[in-house]
Amino acid sequence: MRNELLSLAPEFRRNPVTGSWVVVAPERSQRPMALTHAEPHPRANGDSQPCQFCPGQEADTPNEVLAYREQGSPIDGPGWRLRVVPNKFPAVRPLKKPGTTSNDLFAHASAFGRHEVLIACADHHTNPAALSDEQFCDMFRAYRERLVAHDADESLVYAAVFQNVGAEAGASVGHTHSQIIATPIVPDGIRHELESAESRFAATHRCVFCDIVTHEQSDEVRIVAESANFLAVTAYAPRFAYEMWVLPRSHASGYESASPSQLEELALLMKRLVHGLDKTLDSPAYNWFLHTAPLRSPELPHFHWHFEIMPRTSRPAGFEWGFDCHIVAVSPEQAARELRKQMH
């Protein structure tokens, strides 16, 4: 009954991890959209050719740092099924050593780091859901391999793994690919999650993500899909409607600790989720990202790695960008009901 009420009454909700408040306001879905392009674009887009990520174009990218390829096929030549290369237009560069300036008001540092592109398939698929099960498994296995590689570089502190699908979600290239940005700083979003989770742990002696798993399993209303070791739920206090979190049921702070069979299970669950998202929202643009512990962390009792899948269901405006308060027009419980119907 509470869910039915939610479809009527707007509600503030607090993100259990970060403490951020959002507004769930179903009435907002009724407002007229007078302006052209006021709704986010669906994913389907024009995509100019030739594609620099397709086989035969290997010379267009920097030399590969990882590839899954046919036995005997040449490095930086065709014959691969997954390929990781440095980003040709990087946000951070491996050339300089880190070092912050001493002006504490206007602090800056060389944008040292590694910015990599993980090309997830040889065929020019622009829809991740079109990838085979094996290609999905390759992707999640390769994430782990790159994290392990960056763990070995002591000048790096964090590696951010994410995927942009569709122009509305910030993709500039259609060919399915993920990105990894490894930096000498912990990005604010992760630092904030770590700090919040740690202070909660200090008070409760429990991991907030373990608490979420326990409560979501028992509440059931936000469960989208499950597997033996993973739980997929709509976020309790999302930034975009239909946002999902995918959590290991058992506590682990670093993605590197996942076993090959767990990663396969995760990959197949993620594939089901994005397929169900496509069917529910008619192929929206979306991102997914991995939140994991900093590189070389010991096992942290308060943090729990997980994926977030964030579809672009609205255009954030002044309240979001100016005040960090997000408004969603579909309740997470309603979103979970719709998503569940499309899962198989």
Next chain:
Amino acid sequence: MRNELLSLAPEFRRNPVTGSWVVVAPERSQRPMALTHAEPHPRANGDSQPCQFCPGQEADTPNEVLAYREQGSPIDGPGWRLRVVPNKFPAVRPLKKPGTTSNDLFAHASAFGRHEVLIACADHHTNPAALSDEQFCDMFRAYRERLVAHDADESLVYAAVFQNVGAEAGASVGHTHSQIIATPIVPDGIRHELESAESRFAATHRCVFCDIVTHEQSDEVRIVAESANFLAVTAYAPRFAYEMWVLPRSHASGYESASPSQLEELALLMKRLVHGLDKTLDSPAYNWFLHTAPLRSPELPHFHWHFEIMPRTSRPAGFEWGFDCHIVAVSPEQAARELRKQMH
């Protein structure tokens, strides 16, 4: 010389107020945009009629809470030049009293508050820069009037004032309007700024915004425009390229304390800035928002009200949404040079 280097080498920069790191990476501007709609839309958009904000349509909006109108013209009838009405599709509603539930993991509360629309002109202008000087002055005077009104309601704690211009910036209606969302919580973005500014004040005994004014006046490289009492600069560590901050030179934490003549001066400076932004970036979508102290605050020594103008110069992607780390492809110094040329 340092500015010339910046146009080549990517750099991490820390927001002096919040401590958030961003990346300034001019090389990113060279990446190919293969996907259609990979660039944000400019502001020019189709705009369906009839417009619910135009004179004669007053019955389409809830009853006005403030209007500047011709002597003797009827309340909720034509004859106004500025009108503030409750939002017909509100994110928060005045019906319920606040109250947070006791489940500390999944906290929620009734989305109590006031969501108002400030219709800034009677003519159907979709470009704020097309408003007259008087209309601009009316707008900034009305912001103050509504803040003072919300100050009187002790169930409200914060009033967020912002403007969305163009669909890409989250506007759904073209007719120039601002919004005010008053809530019983301090939105996270403001809470974070207040806390950061307060801890800096504890260490330095100085307001960080006053420090910024002093340093920007002396550095000069990020100044876009000035007036007797205000300084407009590009943000040192922006979330979007060409982001601007407009700061009173003298310390004051609450917008309510500004005098009528200061508000006129501010309005005319803001008009010059958005006009210059239009010319520099060919009429981008943008937001502006007011950061001011919570309602009924005493004068705070550590906080300093200001406006931020945030044009949509890129499409935030996984690194931004997943890790709260923004990448801009134009340095703030370069942006200031370009903007200065278009100011008059």
